[in-house]
Amino acid sequence: MRFTWLREFWEYRELFLFLVWRDVKIRYKQTALGALWAIIQPFATMIIFTIFFGRMAKMPSDGIPYPVFSYSALLPWTYFSTSLGLSGNSLVANANLIRRVYFPRVAIPAASALGGLVDFSIAFVVLIGMLFYYKIPLSFGLLLWPVFMVPMVILTLGLGMILSSLNVKYRDVKYAIPFFIQSLLFITPIIYPTSVVPERFRFLLSLNPLTGMVEGFRGAMLPTRSIDFEMVWMSVGIIFVIFTAGAIYFRRTEREFADVI
């Protein structure tokens, strides 16, 4: 069953790529700043965080300049939050396609999850610039960033499948999605390092798969820091569970989409 699902998705890969292309293109066409938006969003957030948390609240940042500390976490975070927001609303937003044409429904939330990678890549270039500015030597670990994005995409797609499908059935889910995403921001070490969290809460924090991933991204960026692979693997495991649950739920509900959307 699962196998035919994948094979069918492969048959429709061109449509899927067109949907990704459409999402990205439309987003850049609709904003006056176009692709610059991809940089402004995490960069402006980084400035605000630096002023309020770095300067005023004197938040420790593991010896890394606070702007680099927060920006490096904001990149995967911005990818995750933006893409999940889009993915969660994607089925409802494409209702007229679903009502009229057949194609594997998963292509829609998946296109939103993948489209965010373009923004991410653009914003990544700025990170390199910041490393130069703060005279932090480039680490080979940076090559791990694209690898770490794989579980990030899978996590976004897994949650996206659940939220978008719930959204078709229950129309108030759309109001819950931003709240859900915002809550995650605070239980993920973006503003603060994991090291400020008391030892006994660390395990709870690590149940959030974003924790291990964000710390992994930071660790990979710096030549002086080692990556906590144990945390990363734990995150990957949780992500796999979430993705499987999402795929099963989506598979069970997708037959009804055209009737209820």
Added chain:
Amino acid sequence: MARAIKADNLSKRFRIGMLQHETMLREVLVGMIKHPFSRIRPKKEFIWALRDVGFEVDTGEVMGIIGRNGAGKSTLLKVLSRITYPTTGSATVKGRVSSLLEVGTGFHEELTGRENVFLNGSILGMKKKEIVRKMDAIIDFAGVKKFVDTPMKRYSSGMKLRLGFAVAAHLEADVLLVDEVLAVGDADFQRKCLRAMDDLRTGGRTVLFVSHNMSAVENLCPRAIWIEGGRIVEDGEAKTVIHNYLSTFAQEAKSGYDLSQIESRSGNGAARFTAIEFLDDQGNPTGLIRSGEKMTVRLHFRVNETVKHPHFGFKIFSDTGALVTTISTWATRLEIPQLTPGEDYIDLHVDFLNLMPARYYVSLSLQSVGRLRYDILDHCAVFDVEAADVYGTGRGLDGRWGVMYMPGRWTYRQLPDPDRGEGEG
């Protein structure tokens, strides 16, 4: 001959109100907290959109599907194209299926014409290579060459429609499901579409064609099935099926029809038509109106739930099923803020019925500006138009001359021609 489509005992059940009422997660959660142990669920009512539908279509066959609104035609196409799933039974379609349930699906205003062709083509199942190869032909067919690189928001609705059909007409599907694409567009473009459909037929493709335009069905399809209330009533030679279908329409012209008992209707039922009356210019009921006279149509309806900003629509069809005209409260700008529960009626005053003597069929609709449809009735009443001496010559009119007559006159004045003058002299 090989079989292209096989439908076996197809049935499809819908929950009533599934589309109108938006379920809230909040309500479900509150319900679970209030009644944690009982699984109390709101009573569900179902309707069967399809009931034991079975047929086979051979490869290369072109088959029409006819029936009133809400009969299940569109649901059948949706099941065959896998957009929706049958509740019971199965449908097998061999080869690549493309459905044109609506042209221009997935068009986006911000993208250019060319970009939209790529997107729409791939949504309809074309490969990228194929689209590249056919791009020029598609743009040519649509006649939008000058605007291919302009964002679609600058297109007129006619241009969008033409581009949408142009993409569809270039599909290389083995089985093509077509729903009512010909209902829109100007006459010139409609002819083009019919020609394209004709090419499809000769191209060896299997085509299922749903339409209310009986002459188009008769022209294009050797075979037709007639669906009523989700069941197949008749399956056979298009000409015979269409004849039998049309003869079930309100049989004789009467001054009034009771509409409350009609079952083949669509819409959510918040308001329902209950009767229609034809009144002459004195306000007396009549089933027979003379060409050129005044006519008042009184539509009685019952409102079950308060309905906001309703629009009434009145359509006239000829006896071959061609749409003659539509007049709605939207077009004539009669704003009705709301209808409250109870019985009521609305009058349509026709100042001047310029129809040729013949039999005409009436369809009614009651809907809101948006997606909500309250009641849609197809061919629910008949009226006869009788010849009148509209030109004041005592010669009358003849139904064979067309559908409408034009008030007008001829003038002729012989040109002063020197040659002719000489010849006479």
